[in-house]
Amino acid sequence: MQSLAERLTQPGVLIADGAIGTMLFKCGLIAGECPEKINLDRSEILEEIALLYFHAGAEIVQTNTFGGSPLKLAMYSLDNKTEEINARAVQAVRKIVRDEAYISASCGPTGKLLEPFGDTKPEQIFETYRRQMKTLLAEGVDMICIETMTDIAEAVLAVKAARSISSMIPVCATMTFDPTPRGFYTIMGSTIEQAASELNNAGADIIGSNCGNGIMNMVTIAKEFKKHTTLPIIIQSNAGIPILKDGVSIYPETPEYMTEQSRELIDIDIKILGGCCGTTPAHIEAFKKILRENSAKTY
């Protein structure tokens, strides 16, 4: 298999996987439990989820390391297990995809606020990501995926941490934007234009948005990114805002609906299409199907 960096230079959309978190809850994760603790106790669940996405056609499969930075793990007093938690997550995915899919290492927010708004220093953020990413890279992941960021400063520090370990590894960075009457902003006030410029300057190779408020908004966000960057764009939308039905939360956007809306993302030539909260292997399969139809039309 060619390297992901090479693959990214060629035409065509790559399909990534969907949600891990909401899948873990389906597999028995209890609310309040550290989602990454599963990597230590029940890695067979990770293999099961990776297998479902791999079979659905995902060319990029993520690791269960979203909250795997020592700062975040410290909330559960698991920071002393940082290396093991991150290594096991990669190994579980590797066992399933071998070298037939790319492994993307998920790195989510630390949950801390930077000074002067919070009490955390930039050096602490940089070091926490560095420690997590060192293990992820040593385990041979194909990409670092910094995601669900709301503070551009934290996102930039995470990208720089990845770059400080490897100048070659593809680094992807996505932020979560909310629609406001004056356009899209993260809750911390970062704009798409700012994300495009600062993530690029920090050394990211792929930029875009994840999670959010459903696929319709993502189409607008992707177009906005296109205006401000020449870097490849990644979009991983959640399946809408969950609604509660008979005590169970349901993500309203079906595979059919999301796929229909995604046609526009493919038209504007985004590079990676995947899912976030509430998306399932069925969503990924539907994405894959539409891509196949598309390429059949083109060639």
Added chain:
Amino acid sequence: MTVIQELSEQLQQGNPKNVAELTRQAINENIDIKTILDKGLIAGMSVIGEKFKAHEIFLPHVLLAAKAMYAGMDLLKPLLLKEGIPTRGKVIIGSVQGDLHDIGKNLVAIMLKGAGFEVIDLGNDVSPEKFLDTAEKENAGVVGMSALLTTTMPVMKKVIDLARARGLYGKKRFIVGGAPLSSEYAKEIGADAYCFDGVSAVETVKRFAGIF
């Protein structure tokens, strides 16, 4: 600009040092403590709340304004106690058991404090027992619960069910908020109100306290 207007202005700018200085100045000028609180700090925070709600400013700005508000509040608190000026009421607040997300909850706490309420923040991962034990012990009128996860939302129902069992339901008001919440869900579990954001939480708690 009067010292009180300047106080509100500096709070909105998020400048704790100036807010502390102006509060001291206002106290020294023998301005009524209640006026300093209401027309200075509370008025300033209310503007911040409205601007945040309208997406004119973002979280960092609110957090800085809150720091400035606390700088003034710390100086006023002992005087309010000394003069026997009651707070507007007491609110217990926390993210429910299993939920470690606290940014939204913190914002609501800031806005309630900024509106002159006494807020006891139990942090995150708060058990139903702790919510109710504290509400009883502190004689708080309102219990505010926050959840970001759909999986932790049901804990809110547990708190309310336990309140019924303890005979506290109807005596204390229960308000809920958080991204996956809705007024339908609040109704379903028997909460007194769903609050969309910090500003609506303030409006709701004011309504419960009989302040309009």
